Amino acid sequence: MTRILIADDHDVLRTGLRALIETRSGWEVVAEARDGLEALRAAEAAQPDIVVLDYAMPVMNGVEVARQLRARPRRPEILIFTMHDDDAVLREAVLVGVRGYLLKSDAQGHLLEALATLARHEAYISGQVSGTLLEAVLKPGKLEDSNPLTPRERTVVQLIAEGRTSRQICPILKVGIKTVETHRASAMRKIGAASTADIVRYAIRHRMVEA
Amino acid sequence: MTRILIADDHDVLRTGLRALIETRSGWEVVAEARDGLEALRAAEAAQPDIVVLDYAMPVMNGVEVARQLRARPRRPEILIFTMHDDDAVLREAVLVGVRGYLLKSDAQGHLLEALATLARHEAYISGQVSGTLLEAVLKPGKLEDSNPLTPRERTVVQLIAEGRTSRQICPILKVGIKTVETHRASAMRKIGAASTADIVRYAIRHRMVEA
DNA sequence: CGGCGCCTCAGGGTTTCCCTGAGACTAGAT
DNA sequence: ATCTAGTCTCAGGGAAACCCTGAGGCGCCG
Known part of the structure; x- marks a missing residue:
C-alpha cells in the first residue's frame, strides 16, 4: 500500500x-x-x-x-x-x-x-x-534567483502594468522603442507570459503595481 | 427530487x-x-x-x-x-x-x-x-449597480483579463473577431481604459478575475 | 409605433507585438 | 590579460492587434 x-x-x-x-x-x-x-x-x-x-x-x-x-x-x-x-x-x-x-x-x-x-x-x-x-x-542550476527579471526588465514590466505602451515608455527611459520591446519580450519569455494581461497580473501578484 | x-x-x-x-x-x-x-x-x-x-x-x-x-x-x-x-x-x-x-x-x-x-x-x-x-x-435600498458595462462587455473584459486576445476570444463566444473588438473598444471607452493593462486592472479591482 | 440599447459585423489605417540578430559595455572567472 | 556571461542597447520586418466609423437587426418599453 x-x-x-x-x-x-x-x-x-x-x-x-x-x-x-x-x-x-x-x-x-x-x-x-x-x-x-x-x-x-x-x-x-x-x-x-x-x-x-x-x-x-x-x-x-x-x-x-x-x-x-x-x-x-x-x-x-x-x-x-x-x-x-x-x-x-x-x-x-x-x-x-x-x-x-x-x-x-x-x-x-x-x-x-x-x-x-x-x-x-x-x-x-x-x-x-x-x-x-x-x-x-x-535545467539550469541557476534557480536561487527567485526573481528572474533584470532590473531593466522589471522597470519595463511595471510601466507596462501601469498602462503604458512601448511608445510611451521609451521617452521615459530615454531609450529607443526597440529597446523597450526587447525588454518586454524577454521579460515575457522569462515569466511565461503570452499577453499583456499576463504581464499585468504578474506585476500585481509581485506587488510591482496595485490593481 | x-x-x-x-x-x-x-x-x-x-x-x-x-x-x-x-x-x-x-x-x-x-x-x-x-x-x-x-x-x-x-x-x-x-x-x-x-x-x-x-x-x-x-x-x-x-x-x-x-x-x-x-x-x-x-x-x-x-x-x-x-x-x-x-x-x-x-x-x-x-x-x-x-x-x-x-x-x-x-x-x-x-x-x-x-x-x-x-x-x-x-x-x-x-x-x-x-x-x-x-x-x-x-433591505432593498438604493444599492445601485455601479457597473456600467453590458453583460457581453463584461464577459469580454474578463476574457481579456485572463490573458486572451480577441482572436482567441471570438471562437469561445462564437462571434466574429470584429464583434469582440467592438465590445472591447466600447468597454474601454466606458471604463476609461487606454490600454490592455488598464482593462486588466479594472477587472481585478472589480473581482472579475484574480491577479 | 418609434425610439433606444444591445449585439453583431465590415472596412481600413495605425500601432503594437514579437522574433531574430547583433554590437557595446561591465564584471567576474580562468 | 583574456575569456565568458549577462545586460543594455537597437534594427528589420511580418504578423497581429488595436481602434475608429458606420450600420443592420433584434428586443424592449413608453
Missing part, C-alpha cells in the same frame, strides 16, 4: 481527493490535515509515502511545509497542489526538493498519474505549466 | 460537492460545468432548481452567471460558492438577486443546510459575513 497524506483547508476538496484516490486499490489515504502545521504533525504520526500539499493553506503554506519535511529522516515525496500557474511558487517548490506539482484544474485527470509517478520517485509537473518556464526551472 | 447544477472549474471540488450532496436522498446533481459559459448552457439544458456557482470561474464569474440567469423564465435559486469573505462580491451577488452565499471553508458543515434553505426559497448567508452589510444588503 502506498500511504498518502492530504493537506488542504477545504473539506470538500479533501473529500474529493480521497474519493478519487480510493477508486484505485493499492492507495490509502492515511491522514488529512487542514493547515500547514497540522500537516507536519500528521506526517510525523502517519509516516506517509506521499504528501499532497495545497499551496494556499492557513498557518503555513505548502512550500514551507515541504521545506520542513525535507529535514525529516524518512522524507516523503511531495506533491504541491495549487490553484494558480505561478512560476514563483513552482520555482520555490523545486528549490526545496519538491518533485510533484499539480494544478487544481488538472487534478481529476492527472492526480493518479502524478501520484504513481511520485511513487516511483520521479518528477511530475502539471502539463499546463508553461513550457519555457519548466525548461528554465528543470 | 431537488435538481442541482454544480459549476466550478476544479474537477476535484465538483467531485467532493457531488459526493456530499448525494449522501442525502431527495437531492440530485443533474449537471456540472467548469466555467461560466458552460454553466449557462447547462442550466438551460438541465433546468436545475438550484445552481451552485463558484465565484472565481474562467470565462464568466459566478455573479455574472447569476446576472444572466436572472433573466431566464424559470429562474433557479443560486448559491454563490466562494473562497474569500469579500464584501464587494457579496454585495454584487445580492444585487443581482442571489440568495445563497457560502464560503468554501464552510462547505462541509453547511452546504446541505444552505441547499435546504434555498430549496425553501429563503436566504442563506455564510456565518462569517459582517452583519451590517447584510442589513444594508437585504
